[in-house]
Amino acid sequence: xxxxxxxxxxxxxxxxxxxxxxxxxxxxxxxxxxxxxxxxxxxxxxxxxxxxxxxxxxxxxxxxxxxxxxxxxxxxxxxxxxxxxxxxxxxxxxxxxxxxxxxxxxxxxxxxxxxxxxxxxxxxxxxxxxxxxxxxxxxxxxxxxxxxxxxxxxxxxxxxxxxxxxxxxxxxxxxxxxxxxxxxxxxxxxxxxxxxxxxxxxxxxxxxxxxxxxxxxxxxxxxxxxxxxxxxxxxxxxxxxxxxxxxxxxxxxxxxxxxxxxxxxxxxxxxxxxxxxxxxxxxxxxxxxxxx
Amino acid sequence: xxxxxxxxxxxxxxxxxxxxxxxxxxxxxxxxxxxxxxxxxxxxxxxxxxxxxxxxxxxxxxxxxxxxxxxxxxxxxxxxxxxxxxxxxxxxxxxxxxxxxxxxxxxxxxxxxxxxxxxxxxxxxxxxxxxxxxxxxxxxxxxxxxxxxxxxxxxxxxxxxxxx
Numbered sequence: 001x002x003x004x005x006x007x008x009x010x011x012x013x014x015x016x017x018x019x020x021x022x023x024x025x026x027x028x029x030x031x032x033x034x035x036x037x038x039x040x041x042x043x044x045x046x047x048x049x050x051x052x053x054x055x056x057x058x059x060x061x062x063x064x065x066x067x068x069x070x071x072x073x074x075x076x077x078x079x080x081x082x083x084x085x086x087x088x089x090x091x092x093x094x095x096x097x098x099x100x101x102x103x104x105x106x107x108x109x110x111x112x113x114x115x116x117x118x119x120x121x122x123x124x125x126x127x128x129x130x131x132x133x134x135x136x137x138x139x140x141x142x143x144x145x146x147x148x149x150x151x152x153x154x155x156x157x158x159x160x161x162x163x164x165x166x167x168x169x170x171x172x173x174x175x176x177x178x179x180x181x182x183x184x185x186x187x188x189x190x191x192x193x194x195x196x197x198x199x200x201x202x203x204x205x206x207x208x209x210x211x212x213x214x215x216x217x218x219x220x221x222x223x224x225x226x227x228x229x230x231x232x233x234x235x236x237x238x239x240x241x242x243x244x245x246x247x248x249x250x251x252x253x254x255x256x257x258x259x260x261x262x263x264x265x266x267x268x269x270x271x272x273x274x275x276x277x278x279x280x281x282x283x284x285x286x287x288x289x290x291x292x
Numbered sequence: 293x294x295x296x297x298x299x300x301x302x303x304x305x306x307x308x309x310x311x312x313x314x315x316x317x318x319x320x321x322x323x324x325x326x327x328x329x330x331x332x333x334x335x336x337x338x339x340x341x342x343x344x345x346x347x348x349x350x351x352x353x354x355x356x357x358x359x360x361x362x363x364x365x366x367x368x369x370x371x372x373x374x375x376x377x378x379x380x381x382x383x384x385x386x387x388x389x390x391x392x393x394x395x396x397x398x399x400x401x402x403x404x405x406x407x408x409x410x411x412x413x414x415x416x417x418x419x420x421x422x423x424x425x426x427x428x429x430x431x432x433x434x435x436x437x438x439x440x441x442x443x444x445x446x447x448x449x450x451x452x453x454x455x456x
Binding site: 002004005006008009010011012013014015016018019020021022023024025028029031032159 | 304308309317341410450
């Protein structure tokens with residue numbers, strides 16, 4: 001059998017009429033020039049969809065991580081952000097909408113790239129079967145259009161990733177003791193009630209068992225409300241940021257304050273215990289230590 | 293085209309001149325009977341030239357052999373139906389048997405990879421380790437392919453003898 005096998009292989013190897021090395025190489029070089037290797041591989045639509053979902057998951061994860069580091073309802077914007085976008089992005093919902101818009105644009109452009117490449121491949125295949133080659137100009141135009149679409153995909157993807165990275169950075173740069181918008185709003189309303197000498201508003205912002213202490217003297221809510229009504233419109237100015245401790249339902253807040261009353265300035269520190277009630281945040285205790 | 297390009301092309305041509313005969317014979321063995329060996333070799337060279345120069349490859353002969361086997365396997369799949377029809381014609385003693393001896397029919401029924409291993413070991417005298425490196429498989433895989441191919445041919449011969 002070995003002899004027969006050798007004979008068969010030799011016969012097979014010598015079949016046909018050789019064209020010669022030079023002719024074969026010349027034809028191969030011409031083929032190589034006419035059909036250069038593709039510079040990039042066409043990706044199907046499912047790959048674009050996968051990229052979209054992955055990007056959204058990364059961005060969503062970064063937002064969840066950032067929000068988990070802050071209390072609910074945190075402002076996510078920044079003062080240096082363009083005002084128009086900052087207004088939209090002033091809440092977590094705004095950021096999501098912005099991210100969705102970029103991701104949607106990314107998906108559309110990506111789909112156009114895929115469609116463009118499929119169209120080109122189909123065109124070339126059709127023309128090849130009729131023994132014609134697509135005009136070089138047509139291929140160049142398609143390649144030029146594709147190039148811009150690819151650039152758009154890259155830019156949008158980078159914008160989306162930059163958005164997510166910025167959110168993480170913004171959240172990470174906030175101190176843990178920074179106040180939430182609700183606490184800030186409550187403090188501002190409380191101070192406004194003092195300034196306006198508005199006893200009703202003052203009462204509404206405190207709990208039923210609200211107490212105010214100053215220099216060791218304790219006042220109930222009704223007593224202090226009466227005092228507020230006759231306070232003579234003091235002007236409260238907070239020095240620095242509110243410092244918040246606690247994760248709820250009780251929050252301990254301190255504020256350095258400058259109070260101007262009838263032309264005289266007083267300095268002190270207020271300590272508040274804020275509780276989360278069914279009606280929202282309310283002040284349960286206010287302790288003042290200062291020079292008034 | 294500058295002088296460097298011209299000298300590179302000349303060097304490439306000289307290299308291919310040395311490789312042409314053994315590669316053509318190899319392509320004739322592994323390629324489908326319907327395709328011309330020079331066409332198969334030309335397509336393999338074109339594929340390589342799209343990305344590299346022949347002179348840039350460490351082992352151009354081995355690289356081209358691997359490309360030829362892959363192309364032959366692709367063509368064999370595409371010509372599957374035609375191949376089955378040809379096999380029936382060869383078995384019934386059709387006109388093609390006037391050109392090629394009928395014992396070639398069994399050899400042509402083998403997949404290109406097995407034919408490649410048989411040719412490289414029986415005719416060109418390569419060891420299975422070298423064949424494995426050429427065809428991008430292990431030495432064991434190359435041996436198994438050769439063994440499988442010989443068994444098939446043996447079974448076919450025994451079958452022919454039994455049919456008488």
